[in-house]
Amino acid sequence: MKDSQWISSPTQNSRWVAMEIEECISRRRDTRHFLSDEVPERVLNQAFAAAHHAPSVGLSEPWRFVVVQDQKVKQKLFDNFNAIHRNATLELTDEKRKQIFLSLKLEAILEAPLGVAVFCEHPATENLTIGIQGTTDAFEWSCACAIQNFWLSLTAQGYSAGWVSILDMNLFKSELKVPETWIPMGYLCVGKPATNYEGIPMLELKKWGKRSSKPVIFYL
């Protein structure tokens, strides 16, 4: 990225900006290997601003973020991850798959300079939210949009995130002391990437899975 300012600069040539967005989307990686560099406040603030520009059902803006820097809290989250990860290992019966699974690094909780826990708070029921009459899941989908914006902004600025969902979510909530009603979306390990995994998903690089060549689309 030549100039990380483009996100907040509407005066740029729009075709050039569109190309940069495509590049940023394809360069974004789920990162589990970080350098020890701190994440500058301006980088984090710009990523939060991008998250807050996400679409949200009925303009509910239901995302809630908890920034984790305390090593003791990170240790609790890491122990939480380990317990769930161990159970997942027990589910694998195919020995070859098990060996690949065990070789995968699926979090960077302790070494990422900071973590961002993301929660979804449904608004008070007495307020009508436009768009949730079909399903209230739309609140969580809004939070997923915010996470993607956050992730892309970090990528554009030369940083990255790794999404950790392998957690006991009830324990996760109590470890972070958030209100009982908040719905956990996951924990993002944030920092400067130590690798781009040769430009492909790490799970593909490690031969766990393969990204399909095109999306599934039906035309009616």
Ligand SMILES: Cc1cc2nc3c(=O)[nH]c(=O)nc-3n(C[C@H](O)[C@H](O)[C@H](O)COP(=O)(O)O)c2cc1C
């Ligand atoms: C909702 C969600 C949860 C995820 N949870 C984890 C996780 O717990 N651990 C992990 O290593 N990767 C996790 N990932 C990352 C995916 O494995 C990754 O996005 C996928 O392999 C494609 O790689 P890429 O993001 O680099 O394109 C998660 C991704 C999403 C969207």
